[in-house]
Every structure is written in C-alpha cells, then in structure tokens.
Amino acid sequence: MRLPQNLIVFDDLERINENQIDFNGMLGTVETLLLNRKNVKVLFIANLEQLSSGILEIWNKYSEKIVNRVYYVDELAANIEFFPEPSDNDMALSFMRRHESKNLRTLQKAYNFYADLLYRLKADADQLCQNDRFLNSLRLACYAVVFELIERTYEQKYQQWEKEQGGKDNYNNIAYKIYNRDNNNRICYNYLSDDPLAAKFVSPLIEYYQNGHYVPEDFIASYQEYITNDKPTYYKSDEKVLEHIHKIKSDLLDRQYTGIPDLVKKADEAFIWCKVMQVEADDIEKLVRDEMPKEYRKQLEKNGKPNFSISSLLLRNVESDRMKTLLEEYAPKEEIIYEEYLTSQVQGALEQNDYNRLLRLMGEIFSVLRNKQNRHEIEKAETFASLLCSEQLLPIGSITEAQYYCCRDVYILAMTYFHETYQHFIQEQEEKYRFNKMFLDRMTNIQREFHKPGEQ
16 A cells, blocks of 8 residues: 655744754654655755854755755746735735845735725725725835835845945935935835825824824825825915915814814814914814814714824824824813713613623723823722722622623722722622622632732
8 A cells, every 4th residue: 555645844944943942853853754754755944044053054964864855946936826816916926026025924914914904994985995096006005014114125225235335425325315214215215116196105004004003094185185186385385375274274164074183184284384374273273172072072982992092193193382282181181081981881881781891891991090190090080980889790699601700800990999999889788788698609709819819
C-alpha cells in the first residue's frame, strides 16, 4: 500500500528567537523525520536577510544536509487573485509594483481597512459610496496609508537620504524635506501626487487607522471640496473671503451640518476668517452654545454613545482660540448630559426588567466613573449613587442568571465609588429581608467575591 505524501511547513523562520528555540535541535529533528518517513516532505519559508546572526549561522552550516532544493522569490507574482473583483486585484498588483512591495499580508490589511471604512461610511453616506470616483480614490488612499505606516518604505528612504544628503542646503533638498516631514505629507507626495482627491482623505484616514477616530463628515466634506474645485480661502480676495464667511454663516444658521464634528469644523473656520476680516461672529458663538447639547443628545439617541470625543476635536480639528474656548466650556456639560442619558436608560431597562441591557449599562457607568479625576468629581455624580440603591438591583426572590450577575456588578460598582452610601443601603436591605435565606446567601457570595484575598 502506498501512503499519501504529507507536507510539513515551517513558515517565518526569521521570527525565531534563538534564546527560546533550539534551532539546531529543530533541524536535527527534521533530518531524522525525513530519514525515517519517506512519505513526508518539509517546506521551509524564510526571509534569509532577516534571520538573526545565530540562526543564519546554523542554517548555512546544516541546511545542505536536509534541503534538496532552494527557490528564491524576488519578484511579485504576475497576477494575484486576492479579491472577488478582477479590478481590485489589478489595482492592488499595480500599486504594489509601483511602490516596490511584495508583502501580501500588508495588502490584506490594507484591503480590510478599506472594507471596514466603507462599511461604516455606507451607514452615513450611502449615496456617496456608490460613486466610483470617490470609491477609487478612497481605496487608493487606504492602501497608501496602511502600506506606509506598516512597511515605512518612504520613511526609510528619507532616513537614508538624510544621512547622505540631508546636510546639503539647496532648494531641492529643502523641498524634499518639506514633502517628507511627516506621515501625511510623505504619503501624499510619494503615493498620491497624481490623485488630489485621495490626498484629501489622508489626514482623517491616519487618524482612524492609528486612533480609531471615525468622523464621516471629514470624507464627505473632502469630496464636496474636491468636486467644487474651490481653491483654499487663504488665496482669495477680500470680497471672496467675505462671501465665504457669509456662506458658512448661512449654512450654520440654516442647520446645514451633520453632527457635532461638522458643526465644530464649520464654526471654527467661520471664527478664523471673521477674525481676519474683522467681522462680528457673536451669532455663530450663540448658535454653537445652543446647538452642541442638542446635537449631542441626538447622537446618543441614535448610537448610544458619540463617535467622537471633545479631546479629539480639540487636538485634531480646532484652530481658532474662540472655538477651543467654547469646547473647553462645553466639555463638563457633555458629561452631565451623558450621565443623564445613562440614568434614563437604566430606568427604562428597570421598567422592562431587561437585565442583559442593564449589564451593558453598568459597564458604561463604570467607564464614566473611572475617567473622573478625583473623589470630588465622583461625589458630584450623586444621580448614579441614588440610582444604584434600588431593590430591583438586588438578588431578591426568584431571579435569572443575568439578573444575578447584574446585581453583582452593581454591588462592585457601588461599593467601589459610593462605599458609605451603598453600604448603609445594603445593611438596611439585609435587615429588611433577614428572613429571606436565598437573598442573604446570594449577597454573602457577592460580598465574598468583592472582598477576595489580595483585592481591595
């Protein structure tokens, strides 16, 4: 009887840590296997240039005893079939050849990043996501961002150039430094110089890829700016700048914005140019103060939580001092609104006896309290303290498993942040239900879990 061939693959040899793996012994085991098992084939896959010196020395010394054939892959395949659509494969192959990449894993990550972003954008701008021009540029920009941030192709070229040419002070060198001074400029210059629309997407894409901050309005506004072919305001005449200010004010006053990030972006721009042109902007300030709480509540009702943070808006989008001041003043109000929202959600879940939902809400409340800076701020969240002191959040009577774990989380949360208030409440309830054996037993187990040895 002829046994079928078995293939054993050792991939990524360059990742071997010679201090943790006996590579010499490993090759010996493979040699023994090949001698004793004629139906076995072994394939090694490695980037020899990236092998550590110790591993490379062992490989050069012993590999000839067990390796019959060596194949070198030094070019990208003539064709790739990674994706369902042939056009996606053609575009990916062209991109990788142009930028001297052979790493299909990076390609997969780039495509996944594009697909993830597109999935989210369709929920916010479905019609735009049917536009081929928009999609092609967005995909190219996604590829450029992921490939450069992972493989650092042009960053490394720039670092090498700096060693060789960086000290020479001439026009070409100064220009090259400007084009490569940060990831945004480097990606636009080296990957997207022939696609101005894709270049507009780079900044929000980097923010989303590195920090998870997704602001759909950034992509929508970038496309609108591109199709209007409007030059930057800085280069316009006084008359055109005044027209631009009037247009922004009209849009804001007519509520032509989508969410807080878009509101902030437009108001910030209005403040900047109003200051330059010495135009009054009190009406914009009043609108921002009035509308931000309303927009925030809308966002909460729609998604359960905002898709931005005030700190991210301050760090990334805002340039005018007036807008920065408004955001700093607004931030504490946002916390109060969010706490009120969570309180109403908990009350609604209690009315419906929805303990699975209550479990999720306890996690949100815990995050809010954990992010508060000091005990005084926590004590100000007294609404939460009174909310948690509810008989419905105690394991009394016939309960479900979800209800029990919800009661446990409430106990841990309340004892951590509102210890005195909640302990007094528990003592009252244990006295009130002193003849309810199952309640007392459950509370004993919950308390034991909270006070495990070695924990506070």
